[in-house]
Amino acid sequence: MYSKISADLLEFIKKCPSVFHAVSSIKNELEAQGFQELTEGKKWTVKKGGRYFVTRNSSSIIAFKVGGDLDEYSFNIVASHSDSPTFKIKEDYKIVQNKKYIQLNTEKYGGMIYSAWFDRPLSIAGRVIVKNGDSLETRLVNIDKDLVLIPNVAIHMNREMNSNMKYNEQVDLMPLYGLSGDCSDNFKDSISQYANVSKEDIMSTDLFLYNRTQPSIWGGNGEFISSPKLDNLQCAYSTLKGFLKGSSQRSVNVYCCFDNEEVGSGTKQGAGSTFLEDVLKRINLNLGKTEEDYICALASSFLVSADNAHAVHPNHPELSDPTNRVYMNEGIVIKYNANQKYTTDAVSSALFKVLCQNANVPCQGYTNRSDVAGGSTLGNIASSKVSINMVDVGLAQLSMHSSYETAGVKDTLYMINAIEEFFNSHIDAKSPGVLEMTK
Template sequence: MNPDQANKPDQSLSRELLDFIRKSSSMFHAVDTIQTAFKEAGFQEVKEGEEWKLELGKTYYLNRNGSSVLAFRLPEVMDVPHFQIAASHTDSPTFKLKSKPILEGPDGYLRLDVEGYGGMIDSTWFDRPLTLAGRCLVETQEGVESRLVYIDKDLLVIPNAPIHFNRQVNKGYEFNHQRDLIPVFSAGACKAEDFYAMLGQSLGVTPDKILATDLFLVNRAQPALLGWKEEMVGSPKLDNLQCAFASMKAFIGAKNSGAINVYASFDNEEVGSLTKQGAMSTFLKDSLRRIILALGLGEADYQMALAKSFLVSCDNAHALHPNRADLYDPINRVYMNKGIVIKENAAQSYTTDAFSQAVFKKICQQAGVPVQNFANRSDLPGGGTLGNISNVQVSLHSVDIGLAQLAMHSAYETGGIKDTAYMIRALEEFYSTVIRIQGAQSASFDR
């Protein structure tokens, strides 16, 4: 029995988050899960290949490639057109199945040929139940159709070599992706055709109808609340589905303001975003421009709207590691369950500057949400995220924020139960407040 009743609301919300992650086994499933939530909230779907007929006061959503999603809410009355955007990403580091996936042998084994997707911690993928999820393109009577697939079974394992034959494994051993990180599908009971039969059965087609696949390894370890007082969440894909979930909840729950509010979650952030559906693609730019034009405004109105707009780039942050505090800045360090993290970097790996930080801190003050500041050690560079990448196409005032977590890019990560609620409250306030920006000199806030 949980000894701390005060945490019940945060635990309940965290269980909702973990259920969202279970349903989001690939970036394609994440978008499907998000779109389902928008449909249930009354949003209307628009498509890039069709004309948009928009009405003030209405809500809409669209996707690109089935793996990036964008939604927007139009104000009841158009005052000064501008966008208030929260953006996250749908993908996480994993392994992708190659087009010819079956490795036969040695000695009766069947293995699957995979390659790394993103910067994962290799050692965390060994000796745990794995499966496959993603999409397959299948032949139909009408042509070609994309179908989601998730094999709901403990299907694969990547076994470690025994320490007796690899004495260096605990002394800084470097794993080779083509040799060491190949999952085992069968120890002799299956033939190659069994793999395709399994896939066809999951898709509802005969194996010869499967034309192409985008399939990824999925960690089957179950998300859970951790600790005697259950103050932590443990799960695959916390980075960045925790932010995708929290910003989605905030977007749906926010009241209609005078801004054009936008939710975005992009694919391919973990591999650089250089795709048609990534943050550096034209997806955001095209969508924002079409909104303005569909409302009867012009190109100049679009440019003026961007100058008055604000982007919150939401991607998780590094909580202080209790065993490796030496890796962190002595004072710009952050903690789980202590509030939203504002991330900054002198080399602009994050987009945060003094103006955007001040604007977002004001929003958090209004929401009663605590704020922390993160910066890397000055001699230890960190990673980047989608804020500065998306600014290549759509230049906006932007702040990089996240939620503190441990073991980022592990197959199983750890976060705090309170932080999801903090993010939802802050972003609800962001979406419910009209931020009026004058250059980088001043901003006012109307609620």
């Protein structure tokens, strides 16, 4: 079962070379399950028992299932993110080097391990905006072949390569596309071919590099998975599967996958935007509820922020906290931080532990070393717009923000089962600081 779920996850990731493809893949799964697409710019009709989804910027998506018994309802919400660190192709993309080489001019997106991008097959995916008469339309593009590569400098030319190498983003990280005599400038031709449009009709692009190395299940007993974009498509996939399986009649179950977490979430489609708040308020209005009903619903609502976590490194265990250590294949990670980089507190942690117990899923606790600053994630950012009880969780992995990351073969199923249990539950805030969870 673990290997089957992991193989399905890796097939999902292969379909998601960009954030736009990730949201498109999620959308296809929802439509196959009978969900109806809503549009932000049109009025909604939301009914009890209905299944719906809405996208923003084609790179973030929120889906929801409406229960049938909503006299005293709440929102059960899970949030993950669709983006990963990569390189974006600049508008004026062409660099001719020494009159021989054609390079693509890029800039980094998010914080990444630069060395993981060298000497491996890469390609380009994203979206193009196309003029069609008086309209502008979005087309997804995936150049499904080995297209570019970022070559390392030979160690003979840089004897300090293995000693504190510092990379210059404008010099060392430009991908090689071709030789000027062989492909003087056919990059736009390739884009237009894969978008199935004339290149003259392409008005603008959002195109990114992605790693073509194939995902793998490996290890002495097949206990590991490795793939691009495990952070955070592993959580996006597993929480989607749990959301589809769960069904609480006394709640509105909500699945979110936001873009731009890797650059701070401060965009119109990020977790720091009004997207989630807008959707929840429109659900409330469509159900004939008042603003006070909405505030009461929020008091009993709960959000699971799902974003992968750092497993203890086999070569550097000293980088982890002395006691709060997490390992692959040992269950869902609950993240704690005294300075609220993670939203977990005693109440939300206890509730999630009970969910895991009910689902027969192991869980483990994570904090950074006290002398190491950690990153933040979706929960504390989303709480600025929608203030509800939240817990930050994830799945343990190695090589976070590499172009090729490693996780445990068992943990995807653990997350699916725990999230299914969450979406089968109804939470009541009976009194301040007290949550009651029922089926």
